[in-house]
Every structure is written in structure tokens, then in C-alpha cells.
Amino acid sequence: MCLIIxxxxxxxxSTLLNTNGMxxxxxxxxxxxxxxxxATSKGLKVVKVLPKTLADATAFIQxxxxxxxxxxxxxxxxxxxxxxxxNCHPYDVIPGYVAMMHNGVLHTGNKADTTKSDTWHFIxxxxxxxVAEHPALVHNQSYLDMLxxxxxxxRFVFMDGDGKMSHVNYDQGIEHDGLxxxxxxxxxxxxxxxNYYTSTKYSTRYSKYSGFEYDYDDYDYxxxxxxxxxxxxxxVLTQPLTNAVSAHHANWLDDDxxxxxxxxxxxxxxxxxRALTECNSTLMMDLIDLDPEDTLVLLFDTFAPxxxxxxxxxxxxxxxxINRMIAFEDIGGLLDVAYDSRISSCICYxxxxxxxEIDVPSNIA
Numbered sequence: 001m002c003l004i005i006x007x008x009x010x011x012x013x014s015t016l017l018n019t020n021g022m023x024x025x026x027x028x029x030x031x032x033x034x035x036x037x038x039a040t041s042k043g044l045k046v047v048k049v050l051p052k053t054l055a056d057a058t059a060f061i062q063x064x065x066x067x068x069x070x071x072x073x074x075x076x077x078x079x080x081x082x083x084x085x086x087n088c089h090p091y092d093v094i095p096g097y098v099a100m101m102h103n104g105v106l107h108t109g110n111k112a113d114t115t116k117s118d119t120w121h122f123i124x125x126x127x128x129x130x131v132a133e134h135p136a137l138v139h140n141q142s143y144l145d146m147l148x149x150x151x152x153x154x155r156f157v158f159m160d161g162d163g164k165m166s167h168v169n170y171d172q173g174i175e176h177d178g179l180x181x182x183x184x185x186x187x188x189x190x191x192x193x194x195n196y197y198t199s200t201k202y203s204t205r206y207s208k209y210s211g212f213e214y215d216y217d218d219y220d221y222x223x224x225x226x227x228x229x230x231x232x233x234x235x236v237l238t239q240p241l242t243n244a245v246s247a248h249h250a251n252w253l254d255d256d257x258x259x260x261x262x263x264x265x266x267x268x269x270x271x272x273x274r275a276l277t278e279c280n281s282t283l284m285m286d287l288i289d290l291d292p293e294d295t296l297v298l299l300f301d302t303f304a305p306x307x308x309x310x311x312x313x314x315x316x317x318x319x320x321x322i323n324r325m326i327a328f329e330d331i332g333g334l335l336d337v338a339y340d341s342r343i344s345s346c347i348c349y350x351x352x353x354x355x356x357e358i359d360v361p362s363n364i365a
Contacts, residue, residue: 002182006073081115106121139160155183305326322340323346
């Protein structure tokens, strides 16, 4: 089902961090990925993470821009597809310019590739082509109304590179203090709105989603809300885009840090250390995208990986293989999958790193 929140970035940040228990509610109900989209001077910025703990989720929220730019944030609960970075929202519609988030369950074309989410299939089958030819469609009310009629109890949020945002089925969510929430099942509204359960303003909103109960009579396969399982798939090699620049590419960096235009050992070491210290998988991914071989060689020449306790984490086969390559410092193997964004997540979230000049215990049995 997931949750989308839209509004001013600083308002979203302060609401999630300062409302007692709210982020814990949201994360515990939707632990399968967090993604954001917002505009920068260089275009659309998209950042995705797969937090493994509430602390990871909190650290990510703390890094949201503290200004009044419009931002959309998505917390994922897996229904269709793998729990991985590919299926984490938002999705590119026009790479580098238009992205989309979805809350709900869609039933179109999902059996064609069960590793992909229902949102991925819907964009591929119904949205990407017309919007690529006419980008302004995502802000055309007639087009949004048509989508609304077609998707029923689902909500979409679009954003373009200028920061303009559009909602589909806005009235299915609730508003509070300048923020829009796509549902109320994933959090306790009374934490933020003390009179939520007594006010007529909210009394009719989302009563059918008061808990995890949902009618799956027309669902294309049975899903158990109480026990999510991750389908193990073989490692799939991904390639960089050739005809378009993704919203996740280094060319769309915000001004949070200065990425060198070419390999620069001194600057790169400082940025690598920052990425490791802050668990900043986006920065690590940008560095790898810039120069995979030099970045990975510099990483392992300067730092030694020690795998954290991950006994309670259900890794996909791809993540297990990437973790193995990191642990054994298999640069050649990592270069074969250098453009898989899971590398940066595994580096930052599942390993501690020590500088080579100190005595480092071996992590290889």
C-alpha cells in the first residue's frame, strides 16, 4: 500500500522528525524503501535508499533539504516485485525530467515480469510513451482525470524537472498544515492531528484502510500481509542509460557536494570517506558512476571492509553476491555490475570501513 507525503521539504522533514512516534509508525508499516524527488538548479533530483532500521530511515530524513522547495517522499510496502532499489519509488517516466510515485495496488500486466512492481509495469505499459511525446500531460487535468478514472483507489504523484508537481486522486488523501498524505493506514493520524477521530473534516477519509485489511478478490495473486517473502532471483547485470540521462545520474546532483569532473585522487578520497561516514549511498553511487574502476580501486586501497551483523536481513541473491564481492574485495566482479545501484547501498549500509593504516581485523574466515 505504501505512503506518499507531499509539501514543503522543511515541513515534511520537521513533521516526520518532531512528531512523537510518527516516523516509527510510518517505517514499521512501510519498511521496504524510501525515495524522494525535488527540483534543483540542475533539474530533477531523485534519491532512493533501502533502510534496514528505523535509525537508517531517520538518518535519511535528517538529510532532506531544509528549505521551502516542493518535495515528495514515498515509503514502500512491497506487494508486487522484488524489494530492491529498482522497485523503490519514484520511477523515471522521462529519465532525468519526469518521475512518478504511486500508492495503492494496480492489477495491469504484473505477470509479465514478477520481479518488477505493479507501478513499473503501469508506467511501462500506459504512461511512459505518451508522456515522452507530450511531457506536459502530467499536468494536464483531463489526462489526470482519465488516469483517476482508470486506476480507482490508487494515487499518483508526478514531478518534473522544474519542480512542478501534480496529483492523481488528491481527494483520496488528507491535508494537514500544508502537507498531503496519500492515506492514513500507515501511521496514527492522532499523533499529528489530535482531533482526527472526532473531527468531521476527517471522519470519512480512508475508513476502509484503517488497518492492513484489504479486499484482494481481484488481486492477481494471493498476498500475505503478515509475512512478506523475497523471491530469490539470479544476479542481473544492468547497463547505464545510453540515450537519456536518468534523474539518478551525477549530472543531476544537487549542490550538496562538488563532484569532480574527472578522476581526482585527493578529492575522491575525501568524498569516498564522506559517503562511508554518512552512509550516503547516493554520493557513493555518483562516484562509481563517474569512474567505476578508479573509485573502487581507491576505495579498497584506502579502506578495509568489515561486514556488519546482518543475520536478521533477508538478502536477495544479487545482494548476497555483491556483499560477497565487497567482503573479498573482488574489484573485477564489482566492475561487472558497476551500474547496479545496489553496490552503493551494500557498501554503505552493510559494512564498516577502516583506514588501511590502522590494524584491521580480517572479515574473511
